[in-house]
Amino acid sequence: MSLSRRDFIKQLAAMSALTALGIPTKAKADQNIDFWSKAVCRYCGTGCGVMVGVKDGKVVTVKGDPNNHNKGLLCLKGALLAPVIYAKERVTKPLIRRNGKLEPASWDEALDLTARKFRESIDKFGPESVGYYGSGQALTEETYLASKIFKAGLKSNNVEGNPRLCMASAVGGYTTTFGKDEPCGCFEDIDATSCFFIFGSNTSECHPVLFRRIADRKQSDPKVKVIVVDPRTTNTARIADLHLKVKAGNDLALLNAMAYVIFREELDDPRFIERYVHFKDNEKKTHTLEEYLRFLDDYTPEKVADLVGVTAEDIWRAGRMFGEAPASLSLWCMGANQRTRGVWANNLISNLHLITGKIGKPGSSPFSLTGQPNACGGVRDTGGLSHLLPAGRVIAKKAHRNQVEKQWGIPQDSLNPKPGLHTTALFEAMSKGEVNCLLTLCTNPAHSLPNLHKFNPGLKQCFLACIETFSDAKTLEFADVVFPPSFWVEREGVYGCSERRYALIGKAIDAPGECRDSVNILVDLAVRMGVDPKLVPYKNSEDVWNEWREVSSSTPYNFMGITRERLRKESGILWPCPTEDHPGTKRRYVRGEDPNIPADYPNKYWFYGNEDGRAVVWMRPQKPPAEPADAEYPFVLTTGRVIDHWHTGTMTNKVPEINKSFPEAYVEINDQDAKRLGVQNGDNVELISRRGAMVFQARVGDVCNPGLVFVPWFDPDRLINELTIDAIDPGSKQPEFKICACKVRKV
Amino acid sequence: MAITGIILHTLGEKTDAVRAMVEQSDDLQFYGLHEEKHLVIVGEMPSRELKRRLEGLEKTDGVLAVYTTFVNTEDEQ
Ligand code: SF4
Numbered sequence: 001m002s003l004s005r006r007d008f009i010k011q012l013a014a015m016s017a018l019t020a021l022g023i024p025t026k027a028k029a030d031q032n033i034d035f036w037s038k039a040v041c042r043y044c045g046t047g048c049g050v051m052v053g054v055k056d057g058k059v060v061t062v063k064g065d066p067n068n069h070n071k072g073l074l075c076l077k078g079a080l081l082a083p084v085i086y087a088k089e090r091v092t093k094p095l096i097r098r099n100g101k102l103e104p105a106s107w108d109e110a111l112d113l114t115a116r117k118f119r120e121s122i123d124k125f126g127p128e129s130v131g132y133y134g135s136g137q138a139l140t141e142e143t144y145l146a147s148k149i150f151k152a153g154l155k156s157n158n159v160e161g162n163p164r165l166c167m168a169s170a171v172g173g174y175t176t177t178f179g180k181d182e183p184c185g186c187f188e189d190i191d192a193t194s195c196f197f198i199f200g201s202n203t204s205e206c207h208p209v210l211f212r213r214i215a216d217r218k219q220s221d222p223k224v225k226v227i228v229v230d231p232r233t234t235n236t237a238r239i240a241d242l243h244l245k246v247k248a249g250n251d252l253a254l255l256n257a258m259a260y261v262i263f264r265e266e267l268d269d270p271r272f273i274e275r276y277v278h279f280k281d282n283e284k285k286t287h288t289l290e291e292y293l294r295f296l297d298d299y300t301p302e303k304v305a306d307l308v309g310v311t312a313e314d315i316w317r318a319g320r321m322f323g324e325a326p327a328s329l330s331l332w333c334m335g336a337n338q339r340t341r342g343v344w345a346n347n348l349i350s351n352l353h354l355i356t357g358k359i360g361k362p363g364s365s366p367f368s369l370t371g372q373p374n375a376c377g378g379v380r381d382t383g384g385l386s387h388l389l390p391a392g393r394v395i396a397k398k399a400h401r402n403q404v405e406k407q408w409g410i411p412q413d414s415l416n417p418k419p420g421l422h423t424t425a426l427f428e429a430m431s432k433g434e435v436n437c438l439l440t441l442c443t444n445p446a447h448s449l450p451n452l453h454k455f456n457p458g459l460k461q462c463f464l465a466c467i468e469t470f471s472d473a474k475t476l477e478f479a480d481v482v483f484p485p486s487f488w489v490e491r492e493g494v495y496g497c498s499e500r501r502y503a504l505i506g507k508a509i510d511a512p513g514e515c516r517d518s519v520n521i522l523v524d525l526a527v528r529m530g531v532d533p534k535l536v537p538y539k540n541s542e543d544v545w546n547e548w549r550e551v552s553s554s555t556p557y558n559f560m561g562i563t564r565e566r567l568r569k570e571s572g573i574l575w576p577c578p579t580e581d582h583p584g585t586k587r588r589y590v591r592g593e594d595p596n597i598p599a600d601y602p603n604k605y606w607f608y609g610n611e612d613g614r615a616v617v618w619m620r621p622q623k624p625p626a627e628p629a630d631a632e633y634p635f636v637l638t639t640g641r642v643i644d645h646w647h648t649g650t651m652t653n654k655v656p657e658i659n660k661s662f663p664e665a666y667v668e669i670n671d672q673d674a675k676r677l678g679v680q681n682g683d684n685v686e687l688i689s690r691r692g693a694m695v696f697q698a699r700v701g702d703v704c705n706p707g708l709v710f711v712p713w714f715d716p717d718r719l720i721n722e723l724t725i726d727a728i729d730p731g732s733k734q735p736e737f738k739i740c741a742c743k744v745r746k747v
Numbered sequence: 748m749a750i751t752g753i754i755l756h757t758l759g760e761k762t763d764a765v766r767a768m769v770e771q772s773d774d775l776q777f778y779g780l781h782e783e784k785h786l787v788i789v790g791e792m793p794s795r796e797l798k799r800r801l802e803g804l805e806k807t808d809g810v811l812a813v814y815t816t817f818v819n820t821e822d823e824q
Contacts, residue, residue: 006750010789013752014778017787017816021754076815204812215756215811219784239811644798662798 021073037508038065038571040495041078042137042488043646045370046070046207047497048078049571052489052508059085059489059509068503068571069187075208077646080655085487085509087654089471092513095482102471102482107514110481111521114439114465115528117480121436121463122154127416129436131158131426134384135443136166136375139493140502141544142441142518143374144382144390145536149522152408153531157395157420158435161384162443163375164423165450168732169337170368171380173346176731177354177616179609180392180556181380184588185329185365186499186574190217192363195325196226197318199251199349200335200738204235205643207333207369207498214331215239225321229254230335231309231638231705232668242317245705247309248636249625249739252341254308254315255348256299256622261319262355263293268323269357276605277354278612281619295619307622309705323356327363334371334640338737342729344620351617360590360605370498372647377496381557381575382548386420390548391555395419407551408535422733424449424726430458439525441467441518442485446474447648450735451691451726452719467518470650474716485518486511493519493541494567496575500585502562503572519544553578556596556608625739626727627690629707633741635673636708637689639724640738645714652714665715667696669744670708674700679746687711689723689742709744713737749794753801754814755786761809762786768807774800 033053041048049068053061062081064072094110095102121129132150134143143161150159174181190196190213204211218224218239228240229251237243246254262268279287287295301315308315322328330353336345350366358364370376383390393400401415421429427449429435435458449455459478466475467483476482490511496502511517519541526536538544542564552575553560561577562584574584578595589607591597597606607615629636644662645652652658667685679685681700686693687709696711696718704710711720725740753775757765762783769775769788779787792800805813 010750010776010791013750013789013816014787015752017752017754017789017814018779018781021781021785021787073814074816079816208812208814212756212812212814219759219811235805235812238806 033060037489037506039489039505039508040373040497040503041074042081042084042651043077043373044207045372045375045498046209047373047495047501047503047572048074048209049503050074050078050081054508057509065571069499069501070209073209073212075643076658077644077652080658081488083656084651084654085490087470089654090487090512091468091471091482091484092515093484094514095479097480102476102479107516110483111525111528114481115525117463118154118437118529125436127154127156128158128420129434130154130156131160131421131435131438133423133426133438133440133443133445134159134161134379135441136161136163136370136372136379138374138378138442138518139505139541140374140377140382140496140548141493141541142522143378143384144548145519145522145538145544146441147382147384147390148408149526149531149536151389151415152410153526153535154529155416157386157416157418158426159384159420160386160423160426161379162445162448163372163379164385164734165338165448165737166334166371167337167368167375167380168385168734169339169342169346169729172343172729172732173350173368175609176343176618177347177350178589178607182376182500183365183367183498184360185367186586187213188586189329189363189365189367190214193217193325193327193329194221194224194363195321195328196224197322197328197330197352198226198236199229199330199332201331201333201369202230202232202234202236202640203331203333203369206371206641208643210369211236225325227318227321231708232703232710234703242314242321244310244314244318247307247705248638248708249628250307250309250622252344252348252620253299253304253622254310255345255352256296257301257304257308257315258319258322259348259351259355260296260299261301261316262323262352263296265320265323267320268355272357273355275603276607276614277617278614279617279619287619292617292619299622304622322352327361328353328356328358329363330366331369333369335738337368337734339739340626340727340729340736341620341623342734343731344618344623347618347620350615354615354617360587365587368498373497374495376498376500377494377502381496386422386426391552391557393555403554404551410535424455424728424733424735427455427458430462431455433461435462437463437465439465439467440475442469444473444475444648444650446478447716447719448721450721450724450737452722453691454726467521472716473650474648474719483521484513484515485521486515490515491517491541494545500574501572502559502567502575504564504567506568517541558595626736627725627740629741633689633743634707635742635744637687637723637740637742638708638710638738639713639720640710642712642714645712647714649714649716665696665712665718665720666699668699668701668704668710670704670706671700671702672706673744674698677744677746684747686745686747687723687742688745689725689740691725692722694718694720694723695747709742748791749797751790751792751797752816753788753790753804754816755788755804755810756812756814757784757786758809758811759784765807765809
């Protein structure tokens with residue numbers, strides 16, 4: 001490379017940083033772009049708006065959308081999205097497995113074979129012998145459509161998706177506390193809060209652009225405090241005023257102890273409690289405030305400090321910081337959700353807001369951060385799980401089924417009243433031969449399920465058809481048919497991020513080869529399976545979107561005002577949004593903000609998801625994880641994401657810059673443990689759990705607590721999920737990826 | 748050598764010290780300061796070292812966060 005070329009690239013590098021900061025630059029590169037098209041980042045639940053630069057029909061660059069909530073900033077993954085589109089591993093033709101090998105086939109062959117297999121299974125074994133497994137990365141329209149095809153067209157409620165693995169406990173937490181799913185607050189609360197309570201979230205790596213906003217807020221006012229609860233000293237914990245480096249798995253006691261401190265210090269809000277809250281125990285029996293306080297007596301900081309693994313003094317500090325702050329914002333993620341008591345952890349975080357009245361005000365809200373870019377929109381809102389129907393309705397309720405039957409134009413009582421199988425039950429049923437055919441869309445369960453040795457036989461045994469972009473996705477090793485879909489900006493559709501914000505991904509380029517839009521693949525397949533064409537009369541995703549708006553309009557979700565036209569003009573709108581002139585809703589359950597509450601409603605707040613209009617403060621006791629460390633397996637294994645890679649790596653491992661800097665997974669181990677085991681940085685160590693063993697290079701340091709090891713889960717050559725446990729939360733059915741026991745051995 | 752666009756988000760009172768550190772580093776070039784808290788810099792280092800270098804920057808006293816906005820590795824390919 002010549003010097004001048006090198007200097008030119010350095011200028012570009014500096015300009016990209018300036019652009020990310022919102023400083024206008026006259027980038028030479030801009031002059032080489034034919035047009036810019038608006039979209040949403042393909043990766044995390046932050047849902048950053050992006051502008052895709054197209055030249056000669058190809059995406060040549062990606063920059064942040066200055067009009068979206070991210071104000072033009074992207075993290076490295078988002079900025080490097082372009083090479084993913086042009087990866088050599090793109091599937092561009094339908095494939096059928098013949099003699100053990102996936103070989104090119106025609107669309108008719110692939111669709112007919114899949115339709116025939118599904119039809120035969122339904123005719124012979126009933127509709128529950130088939131299923132669908134989708135994704136929080138699919139478009140909203142795709143999930144709504146797939147769910148309708150299976151539930152209304154095929155009468156199978158076996159409709160699941162990978163959000164069961166990441167957000168199901170948040171769904172359970174919100175619905176049990178507020179009666180309705182989804183957060184009440186918005187990202188703007190970050191700019192107004194005075195206390196961040198970050199619980200089980202490595203925001204700096206998993207939601208990097210949001211973390212910048214958090215760091216900005218902290219810096220803008222020295223009175224702003226940050227409390228981080230995490231057994232690792234993550235980059236997020238480094239900005240904390242108080243890092244509670246807890247023992248993994250005992251934090252329910254911590255949350256109850258913080259509630260205890262709040263009452264002892266008289267930081268509670270008696271008026272809010274009296275008007276808007278009631279107390280319930282695990283048997284759903286209602287209790288008085290006095291009984292709740294007696295329940296909390298078992299959780300004094302002094303009583304729980306050892307169990308939690310932090311000092312009583314720090315628990316007092318945490319409770320005071322939360323309660324004394326004018327506004328407190330809780331942000332949590334997989335550390336709370338991927339647990340056998342994930343729903344309870346969610347409830348107990350919301351408790352802190354309800355007892356202090358720190359909810360529904362700028363800067364005050366319980367706020368779960370969604371892992372995936374469209375887990376809220378794509379799956380939760382549209383009812384893409386086995387117990388759900390669109391817009392917060394549930395299959396088990398006849399009234400809800402009847403409403404949806406009417407909207408879908410199918411006979412009353414024709415929907416299957418029995419909820420389908422949740423994710424791990426679905427894959428177990430495949431192993432037992434009870435589910436014979438599965439259609440997947442945009443997901444990689446052979447990498448992302450826990451305890452893979454248990455579930456992979458099911459994938460092998462059943463007829464597996466995958467709508468999948470990349471040929472190296474692990475799941476394709478088991479596929480019988482592969483359908484090549486258009487990817488990201490090759491088709492139009494809508495994503496809904498963590499804050500209930502829906503934004504449009506515009507079509508910017510044509511898809512390669514024979515790729516088709518997934519909406520069209522689903523419609524074509526449904527009709528060939530024998531689904532009434534009148535049930536799926538869609539030409540494109542816009543048709544599906546317009547039906548979804550109608551279906552939501554009689555519920556508190558109400559998307560009626562979020563028209564395609566508005567989405568094309570605006571960079572995201574927060575639901576509920578009942579009319580085209582409605583600006584969208586920043587805070588739910590608040591009169592004057594939430595359009596579901598009449599202007600003349602007598603009270604300021606109304607938790608209308610619950611019949612009595614009150615939110616529930618739950619009395620949830622401490623429970624240990626399913627498989628704590630013991631004498632035989634003395635370490636706790638936890639898994640998670642790193643900033644560079646996304647989920648199963650099928651996209652980020654196509655980006656040379658990322659792959660070179662972060663090619664493989666490692667194990668993070670505490671320096672005291674390493675010393676004891678004679679392990680040095682870079683040594684190979686074997687992790688052994690009750691389910692399997694695997695070798696990783698060691699990274700020794702003080703990030704993990706002693707007794708804890710951490711492995712990122714993106715690496716397809718080191719499938720850490722062969723070691724994780726498939727124990728699930730009994731309420732949300734979400735697996736406990738965050739905690740299982742293991743041994744560590746130098747090799 | 749990879750070329751990387753980097754934003755260092757700094758604590759206001761430590762911005763000058765972080766800037767001095769950047770200016771003394773052979774592999775970092777200072778390009779500008781925004782709102783007294785964002786240093787715009789360009790890094791030149793082998794891409795295999797990029798990750799470790801960024802982690803090192805993140806651990807520097809006064810640095811709240813590190814953002815990479817651009818990476819080019821064409822002369823390594
Ligand atoms: S923070 Fe998330 S949504 Fe934003 S650019 Fe990075 S990966 Fe994409």
